[in-house]
Amino acid sequence: MPESMTQLEIARSGETTSEMESIAQREGIALKTIRAEVAAGRMIIPANKNHLAHGLKPIGIGIAVTCKVNANIGNSETVGDKESELEKLHTAIQYGADTVMDLSTGNRIDEIRTALIAASPVPIGTVPIYQMVEELDGQIEEMQPQQFLDIVERQARQGVDYMTIHCAIRLELLPKALDRLIGIVSRGGSLIAKWMMAHRRENPLYTHFDDLCEIMRQYDVSWSLGDGLRPGCLADACDAAQYGELDVMGELTRRGRARGTQVMVEGPGHVPMHKIEENIRRQQAVCDGAPFYLLGPVVTDFAPGYDHITSGIGAAMAGMYGAAMLCYVTPKEHLGLPKPEDVKQGMIAYKIAAHAADIARERPGARDRDDAISKARLLFDWNRQFELALDPETARAYHDETLPEELFKSQKYCSMCGPKYCAMRISQDIRELCKTSELVELKPKL
Amino acid sequence: MPESMTQLEIARSGETTSEMESIAQREGIALKTIRAEVAAGRMIIPANKNHLAHGLKPIGIGIAVTCKVNANIGNSETVGDKESELEKLHTAIQYGADTVMDLSTGNRIDEIRTALIAASPVPIGTVPIYQMVEELDGQIEEMQPQQFLDIVERQARQGVDYMTIHCAIRLELLPKALDRLIGIVSRGGSLIAKWMMAHRRENPLYTHFDDLCEIMRQYDVSWSLGDGLRPGCLADACDAAQYGELDVMGELTRRGRARGTQVMVEGPGHVPMHKIEENIRRQQAVCDGAPFYLLGPVVTDFAPGYDHITSGIGAAMAGMYGAAMLCYVTPKEHLGLPKPEDVKQGMIAYKIAAHAADIARERPGARDRDDAISKARLLFDWNRQFELALDPETARAYHDETLPEELFKSQKYCSMCGPKYCAMRISQDIRELCKTSELVELKPKL
Numbered sequence: 001m002p003e004s005m006t007q008l009e010i011a012r013s014g015e016t017t018s019e020m021e022s023i024a025q026r027e028g029i030a031l032k033t034i035r036a037e038v039a040a041g042r043m044i045i046p047a048n049k050n051h052l053a054h055g056l057k058p059i060g061i062g063i064a065v066t067c068k069v070n071a072n073i074g075n076s077e078t079v080g081d082k083e084s085e086l087e088k089l090h091t092a093i094q095y096g097a098d099t100v101m102d103l104s105t106g107n108r109i110d111e112i113r114t115a116l117i118a119a120s121p122v123p124i125g126t127v128p129i130y131q132m133v134e135e136l137d138g139q140i141e142e143m144q145p146q147q148f149l150d151i152v153e154r155q156a157r158q159g160v161d162y163m164t165i166h167c168a169i170r171l172e173l174l175p176k177a178l179d180r181l182i183g184i185v186s187r188g189g190s191l192i193a194k195w196m197m198a199h200r201r202e203n204p205l206y207t208h209f210d211d212l213c214e215i216m217r218q219y220d221v222s223w224s225l226g227d228g229l230r231p232g233c234l235a236d237a238c239d240a241a242q243y244g245e246l247d248v249m250g251e252l253t254r255r256g257r258a259r260g261t262q263v264m265v266e267g268p269g270h271v272p273m274h275k276i277e278e279n280i281r282r283q284q285a286v287c288d289g290a291p292f293y294l295l296g297p298v299v300t301d302f303a304p305g306y307d308h309i310t311s312g313i314g315a316a317m318a319g320m321y322g323a324a325m326l327c328y329v330t331p332k333e334h335l336g337l338p339k340p341e342d343v344k345q346g347m348i349a350y351k352i353a354a355h356a357a358d359i360a361r362e363r364p365g366a367r368d369r370d371d372a373i374s375k376a377r378l379l380f381d382w383n384r385q386f387e388l389a390l391d392p393e394t395a396r397a398y399h400d401e402t403l404p405e406e407l408f409k410s411q412k413y414c415s416m417c418g419p420k421y422c423a424m425r426i427s428q429d430i431r432e433l434c435k436t437s438e439l440v441e442l443k444p445k446l
Numbered sequence: 447m448p449e450s451m452t453q454l455e456i457a458r459s460g461e462t463t464s465e466m467e468s469i470a471q472r473e474g475i476a477l478k479t480i481r482a483e484v485a486a487g488r489m490i491i492p493a494n495k496n497h498l499a500h501g502l503k504p505i506g507i508g509i510a511v512t513c514k515v516n517a518n519i520g521n522s523e524t525v526g527d528k529e530s531e532l533e534k535l536h537t538a539i540q541y542g543a544d545t546v547m548d549l550s551t552g553n554r555i556d557e558i559r560t561a562l563i564a565a566s567p568v569p570i571g572t573v574p575i576y577q578m579v580e581e582l583d584g585q586i587e588e589m590q591p592q593q594f595l596d597i598v599e600r601q602a603r604q605g606v607d608y609m610t611i612h613c614a615i616r617l618e619l620l621p622k623a624l625d626r627l628i629g630i631v632s633r634g635g636s637l638i639a640k641w642m643m644a645h646r647r648e649n650p651l652y653t654h655f656d657d658l659c660e661i662m663r664q665y666d667v668s669w670s671l672g673d674g675l676r677p678g679c680l681a682d683a684c685d686a687a688q689y690g691e692l693d694v695m696g697e698l699t700r701r702g703r704a705r706g707t708q709v710m711v712e713g714p715g716h717v718p719m720h721k722i723e724e725n726i727r728r729q730q731a732v733c734d735g736a737p738f739y740l741l742g743p744v745v746t747d748f749a750p751g752y753d754h755i756t757s758g759i760g761a762a763m764a765g766m767y768g769a770a771m772l773c774y775v776t777p778k779e780h781l782g783l784p785k786p787e788d789v790k791q792g793m794i795a796y797k798i799a800a801h802a803a804d805i806a807r808e809r810p811g812a813r814d815r816d817d818a819i820s821k822a823r824l825l826f827d828w829n830r831q832f833e834l835a836l837d838p839e840t841a842r843a844y845h846d847e848t849l850p851e852e853l854f855k856s857q858k859y860c861s862m863c864g865p866k867y868c869a870m871r872i873s874q875d876i877r878e879l880c881k882t883s884e885l886v887e888l889k890p891k892l
Contacts, residue, residue, distance in 0.1 A: 077864030233820035374679035418523030427629035
């Protein structure tokens with residue numbers, strides 16, 4: 001294959017890549033299915049050629065494969081440096097992050113990013129406008145479109161695998177967004193909106209979409225079309241601003257694909273439970289099945305400090321309805337920059353959401369680990385339960401809090417019910433009874 | 447009204463009670479609606495006459511009113527005493543428990559129960575068979591039906607507001623349950639199953655259902671028909687044992703109502719997300735709209751230590767589809783007896799689930815607190831956000847972790863994005879721009 005072809009272009013030509021092969025193997029899905037999904041744009045393989053050359057293990061993101069989880073890390077102007085971000089990267093990967101976004105907005109962005117890419121076997125995503133505004137010292141309205149293209153080119157060369165770019169927030173949508181309860185909550189979206197208001201001109205990332213495609217295609221950077229107008233509270237969900245931007249995303253999905261680039265679409269945000277299915281169905285229809293990458297959604301605004309749970313509920317449902325990737329939310333959301341422990345808690349909540357979604361989609365083998373842990377429960381094999389647990393350390397610690405001695409690891413009960421009340425032990429006694437005694441009195445009644 | 451009439455009988459007679467009035471006020475619903483719902487058996491008011499006389503604040507449980515949350519407390523043979531259980535009661539109520547079940551199975555059950563009832567303004571539920579087996583020193587097969595009736599009568603006299611009794615696990619269902627991956631996981635269910643196996647006779651709680659109704663009616667104790675055959679893992683969900691027992695519950699719902707008692711029905715347990723709606727619809731149809739009280743359900747078995755989250759997801763969805771009450775699950779589920787901090791974490795997860803469900807059901811006013819907190823976010827009124835938060839202490843602590851000084855409480859950013867990247871601040875700047883400058887260039891395009 002010519003060096004310059006993207007995964008999408010190769011798939012369309014009827015050929016496969018070693019990345020598709022490794023995804024087929026990892027997902028237990030036929031290679032031809034992977035190829036067909038990539039060719040149709042329903043799956044992306046975010047794999048920058050420069051990251052692939054340096055240890056990236058490719059993954060597929062799309063409705064045909066397991067639901068993926070992204071962890072956001074990155075410093076802010078007030079907190080975080082290279083070491084803290086590398087620690088968060090390792091924590092995120094340890095707990096199963098499929099991709100990691102570096103959202104750094106503070107100092108030494110290039111240094112942090114190159115260190116993260118070098119250290120990361122998973123795809124790295126960025127939001128280039130953060131570096132842009134950093135270089136403009138906060139004066140986004142001074143941005144020239146060429147400056148933005150240069151930043152995207154620089155990050156692409158560094159090996160970024162996918163980029164969130166807010167191309168779809170068009171000028172005509174702004175009044176709709178400003179009528180909302182809390183307006184624009186996407187950082188990138190608000191910066192572009194400010195630029196548009198200052199110049200009274202169309203979004204330059206929209207007008208330069210084709211130029212951006214050229215850069216993306218060259219390195220095979222995947223699009224993550226940013227939803228600059230995602231609702232930031234339940235009151236603003238599913239409004240004209242959000243769905244108006246989604247329509248533009250549909251147009252850009254088709255244009256991006258036509259230019260050989262891989263396209264994923266971002267989604268909300270804050271959505272009440274009964275509107276989540278509508279959001280997924282609409283995106284699937286409007287964006288011709290492009291992988292949908294959701295932030296949450298948070299299903300109630302009243303629990304800051306627990307938004308990994310409020311959004312884990314929404315994320316699990318989104319995954320069930322067909323979201324391809326879930327962007328985690330940590331307990332610090334709306335309150336402060338997450339630390340490694342917050343990254344862990346966010347990851348745990350989202351691995352639960354993605355796994356529950358895979359089960360609900362009845363993916364082959366999705367329930368195997370659940371069934372294995374259930375069998376270990378039945379056998380009172382506590383050590384096996386801990387091994388199979390999403391977070392073995394915590395499961396063991398909770399059990400040992402009341403029954404620490406090793407002998408309890410083989411006991412047929414835990415401190416929840418104690419020995420006399422363990423239903424599973426009694427249930428086993430009954431099975432034994434059944435084996436040894438006559439069941440005729442039971443059976444005729446069936 | 448005659449002293450001996452239940453809320454159901456009074457409602458059916460066309461009259462109302464002061465309990466119905468206070469529920470109508472608390473829920474913001476017309477008194478006649480409350481009366482009609484109680485009369486139809488779609489709402490119960492678990493209010494033992496002896497608890498009412500001692501400080502109970504009555505609540506309604508049913509599809510017409512807000513989704514309720516129950517917290518389970520109680521000691522086990524290995525852990526817990528009266529003081530620890532009173533502490534858990536206070537923690538549960540502090541975080542919003544609508545009812546509390548005392549599931550004590552250890553020592554001094556009567557003493558703990560009477561202390562809890564005296565201290566509790568919320569309805570108290572129990573599972574009388576736990577005390578039964580305690581008194582039989584674990585030998586449930588020695589139980590005579592009259593002994594069980596006596597325990598129920600004793601607990602009713604003490605003021606218990608609702609009781610979980612496993613009347614619906616019939617003999618003919620046992621072989622179906624024993625074919626499962628992990629059999630019977632309900633403690634009460636397994637005890638009754640053992641009794642039936644030992645005697646080769648029908649469930650005595652089924653055969654003595656009418657006698658039990660007599661006691662329940664006398665004190666107006668509400669039924670919580672226990673689901674002894676609820677699935678204990680995803681692999682066993684929605685099987686013939688579970689649904690067979692549900693059919694018996696439908697029969698008992700009608701018989702209980704006919705005898706003037708208020709009936710609620712318990713549900714699973716462990717159910718994958720895509721089967722939750724089916725569970726709710728089926729219960730509604732089979733049990734003629736009797737309030738459905740679910741334990742979770744847990745939507746994946748692979749995360750012990752985080753089952754407040756795995757089940758919070760299922761509970762929120764169950765609430766959306768029409769569950770009347772959600773029984774919380776703490777992080778210690780499957781691992782050990784919860785402590786007060788676990789009670790808090792379980793309550794938080796379930797208040798989130800119930801509230802998200804109320805929003806999804808579009809109950810009038812359900813979103814008010816969410817909108818108020820969103821407005822406080824827009825105004826950067828950090829103290830107001832904390833005040834409105836489900837757990838103000840934690841929200842404040844998370845914020846203050848990186849920006850502790852009081853001056854940051856009025857700053858237009860937090861450490862997540864820092865001052866330059868706060869989308870809401872930028873969004874406000876744009877609104878200001880709109881106020882002062884001409885928007886004609888934007889508006890014609892709309």
